[in-house]
Amino acid sequence: MKQLSWILLTYKVPPEPAKGRIGVWRKIKGMGAVYLQNGVCLLPHSDDHLRRLKMLENEITSLSGEAVLLETVGLDKAQEDKVIARFRADRDEEYREFLGKCADFEAEIAKERADEHFTYAELEENDEDLKKLRTWLAKITKLDFYGGELSAEAASRLTACEVLLDEYAKQVFEAQEENRGAT
Structure with missing residues (x-):
């Protein structure tokens, strides 16, 4: 069995300006990294992660930090x-939030x-909300490197939301005067 490897990033960024420190943290979390402790994080080893972390290293240096x-x-x-359990726990936390939405x-x-x-305006609003759910789940799934326990449930729940919206759309369509009597 092939041994898994990770890229370990350790860094320090000056506390001020806070904008720089927060920006670094957001980029790291946006890549799906797990923090082992403050300023120490891991990502699965890949060419993409290495490239992005090297760019982040340069950004940290430009903020008078060390990486x-x-x-x-x-x-x-x-x-x-x-x-792996840490990565899965982070993703499952995101899946739980998604399931709540x-x-x-x-x-x-x-x-x-x-x-x-049963109006087109309400249908359009709900359709936009469903699009947001799809986009959000795609982002979580992209960062789910090791298959979080709740991934299947989240995908199934999104499908259920799609079916629900389709059923509501039929009711909206049927409720409109111009569609009554149409087959």
Whole structure:
């Protein structure tokens, strides 16, 4: 079995200006890295991650900070499993948040139906919300390097939201005067 390797980034950025420090943190989190502790994070070893981290290293240096990039492996299978568990835990936290937003979407459709708000404007608003859910899940999935436990549930829930919106769209269509009697 091939041993997994990661790129380890250690860095220090001056506290001021805070904008620079926050920008670095956002970029690192946006790549899907896990923090082992403050200023120490890991990403799976890939050419893309290495390229992006080298660019970030230059940015950190331009902020009068320090950065070191290393390639690392777990000492044994147990250590490797700990690292993978950290990545999965981070993604599952994001999947949980996503699932909560799916529940909000479902509740909104239920409210529209209960209030009999069958208008194109409401449909368009809900369609935009569904597009946001799709985009969000795609971002989470892209950073799910090791298959988070909730990934299948999140994909299934998105599909359920799509079906729900399709059903609501049919009700909106049927409620419009110009469509009554059309087959």
